[in-house]
Amino acid sequence: MVRSFKPASLLEALHIRKDNDVMVYGGGSDVMIKYRSWSGTPAQFPKDVLYIGHLEELKSIDISDSEIAIGATVSYAQFLQDERIPIEYKRPIEQIGSVAIRNIGTFAGNICNASPAGDTLPMLYALNAKVIVMSTVGKREFAIENFITGPGSTCLKNDEILTHIIIPNKTYSHSYYCKVGTRKANAISKVSVFAIADVFKHQVTDIRIAIGSCGPTVIRLKDVEAKIIGSKMSDLDLMIESVLMMVDDKIVPIDDVRSTKIYRSKVALNLIEAFLIKELRQ
Ligand SMILES: Cc1cc2nc3c(=O)[nH]c(=O)nc-3n(C[C@H](O)[C@H](O)[C@H](O)COP(=O)(O)OP(=O)(O)OC[C@H]3O[C@@H](n4cnc5c(N)ncnc54)[C@H](O)[C@@H]3O)c2cc1C
Known part of the structure; x- marks a missing residue:
């Protein structure tokens, strides 16, 4: 018989985590699907569960001049309404699931689920997001790209809970998120691209690009960014072919139930070209 825990505080949750082999969950929109039972009986969890979705200590979005700290139980709807x-930062989130999923789903769940198709992840990689995890003995901080180690795998230890996600509080002159799925809404990405840039006096002064669903983890295109930063907008047309070749070398799409390697690779290049040649000009 699986036990379920509903702690009154984060401290109690951390102690339950330390003393028991439990699976933490917040919104439950991934775990309830993963462990659903088809016969209408309750979900078949492989171990005891620790529900933290109600914890007020993790439900706030704290904003300073330089950073935005998103608590682990902040829903997408709360983020969008702020x-x-x-x-x-809202563009990728608006495209996640449906209203119902956005009302319960969290950044923390999307990160710990560690799917390369997770819609928060290209943005978090592009923004150099930090992830804070806590246990009864203290806290650890990771860059998102170090925290996620592969499909479905992270650095989270058995006694830890992800408590906050930190992103910079900054605006950019250009931003782009394009997710290609089977339908326009309520579909998991076959390919996704998040990009932001600052263009000043026709020169690209900053650019960040990350691609989802084209490798075992989200891929940040740092070499491509370095090549473009400092370029004049008028040079982009001349550079585009070599830039796309660099992207093609970097991505490692696969054939799976959602799409094919060839489709993913073609669409990823098309999206990057659309951002650099069209969106950046607007
Ligand atoms: C119909 C439907 C549509 C969906 N559409 C999309 C979509 O368009 N894009 C997309 O990216 N995803 C989508 N999802 C997947 C899911 O909604 C998201 O991944 C969501 O962000 C998960 O958040 P959650 O809080 O519900 O996670 P949960 O189900 O609570 O947890 C997910 C995983 O993270 C772990 N976890 C959760 N919180 C913590 C924490 N604080 N500390 C440590 N571990 C933790 C859990 O143990 C579990 O392994 C969809 C799901 C459904 C059912």
Whole structure:
């Protein structure tokens, strides 16, 4: 018989985590599907569960001049409704699931699920997001790209809970998120691209690009970014062919139930070209 825990505080949750072999969950929109039972009986969890979705200590979005700290139980809907959050950070989140999923799903769940198709992840990689995890003995901080180690795998230890996600509080002159799925809404990405840039006096002064679903983890295109930063907008047309070749070398798409390697690779290059040649000009 699986036991379920509903702690009154984060401290109690951390002690339950330390003393028991439990699976933590927040919104439950991944775990309830993963362990669903088809016969209408309760979900078949492989171990005891620790519910943290109600913990007030993790439900706030704290904003300073330089950073935005998102608590682990902040839902996507709460994030979208917060008028202090820059609009460019909301674009990928608006495209996640449906209203119902956005009402319960969290960044923390998306990160710990560690799917290369997770819609928060290209943005978090591009923004150099940090992830804070806590246990009864203290906290650890990771860059998102170090925290996620492969499909479905992270650095989280058995006694830890992810408590916060930190992103910079900054706006950019250009931003882009394009997710290609089977349908326009409520579909998991076959390919996704998040990009932001600052263009000043027709020169690209900053650019970040990350691709989802084209490798075992989200891929950040740092070499491509370095090649483009400092370029004049008028040079982009001349550079585009070599840039796309660099992207093609970097991505490692696969054939799976959602799509094919060839489709993913073609669409990823098309999306990057659309951002660099079209969106950046607007
Ligand atoms: C119909 C439907 C549509 C969906 N559409 C999308 C979509 O468009 N894009 C997308 O990216 N995803 C989608 N998802 C997947 C899911 O909604 C997201 O991944 C969501 O962000 C998961 O958040 P959660 O809080 O519900 O995670 P949960 O199910 O609670 O947890 C997910 C995983 O993270 C772990 N975990 C959760 N919180 C913590 C924590 N604080 N500390 C440590 N471990 C933790 C859990 O143990 C589990 O392994 C969809 C799911 C459904 C059912």
